[in-house]
Amino acid sequence: AQSVxxxxxxxxxxxGALVLLxxxxxxxxxxxxxxxxxxxxxxLQLLLKYTSAATLxxxxxxxxxxxxxxxxxxxxxxxxxxxxxxxxxxCAVSGSNTGKLIFGQGTTLQVKP
Amino acid sequence: NAGVTQTPKxxxxxxxxxxxxxxxxDMNHEYMYWYRQDPxxxxxxxxxxxxxGTTAKGEVPDGYNVSRLKKQNFLLGLESAAPSQTSVxxxxxxxxGRGSKDEQFFGPGTRLTVL
Numbered sequence: 001a002q003s004v005x006x007x008x009x010x011x012x013x014x015x016g017a018l019v020l021l022x023x024x025x026x027x028x029x030x031x032x033x034x035x036x037x038x039x040x041x042x043x044l045q046l047l048l049k050y051t052s053a054a055t056l057x058x059x060x061x062x063x064x065x066x067x068x069x070x071x072x073x074x075x076x077x078x079x080x081x082x083x084x085x086x087x088x089x090x091c092a093v094s095g096s097n098t099g100k101l102i103f104g105q106g107t108t109l110q111v112k113p
Numbered sequence: 114n115a116g117v118t119q120t121p122k123x124x125x126x127x128x129x130x131x132x133x134x135x136x137x138x139d140m141n142h143e144y145m146y147w148y149r150q151d152p153x154x155x156x157x158x159x160x161x162x163x164x165x166g167t168t169a170k171g172e173v174p175d176g177y178n179v180s181r182l183k184k185q186n187f188l189l190g191l192e193s194a195a196p197s198q199t200s201v202x203x204x205x206x207x208x209x210g211r212g213s214k215d216e217q218f219f220g221p222g223t224r225l226t227v228l
Contacts (some may be wrong), residue, residue: 043219105154
């Protein structure tokens with residue numbers, strides 16, 4: 001069975017500060033991991049994905065995430081937050097050949113001026 | 114390419130009414146999915162399809178039915194709506210071939226309220 005836990009349902013940072021969104025996963029098979037972003041009243045958009053190549057993955061809009069097998073983590077970071085980063089972020093894991101995604105509960109990122 | 118589209122965008126139903134949500138994709142994707150999004154619970158898989166004419170249950174299938182008569186369309190039906198089905202529904206699709214490594218492409222969502 002697979003599961004995802006996102007620590008912190010709400011994260012608030014100041015503009016220009018480091019963004020750190022936490023994701024821990026559980027998987028009985030080698031996982032593929034994804035971060036999606038959802039802007040208000042929109043669908044989900046892929047930020048980045050880990051598919052067993054490099055453990056440090058770079059995505060769009062300056063985000064990156066590091067896969068740490070020993071910690072079963074895939075935390076999302078961005079060195080300097082921008083107002084436009086305010087959104088909800090979802091971590092997801094996939095490991096089956098049907099491509100089904102298991103999502104975390106989401107983290108809302110607030111960016112203060 | 115329109116990507117993944119969903120109709121309708123909004124709907125209000127009374128308890129016991131039925132409706133069908135339509136998802137269409139123009140990317141020739143083999144796999145399609147229906148999720149529901151509820152506050153604090155992320156997205157949960159309702160049903161999915163791995164090809165035309167095939168469907169399977171996801172995590173929360175009760176109260177829903179689906180059909181995939183054409184490769185590009187995936188329909189989600191509510192036969193007798195209940196207030197617990199008030200949610201935002203998302204359709205997604207992904208290409209066949211590289212399995213679970215592929216990203217899913219999401220539609221804009223349908224906001225359903227059941228009174």
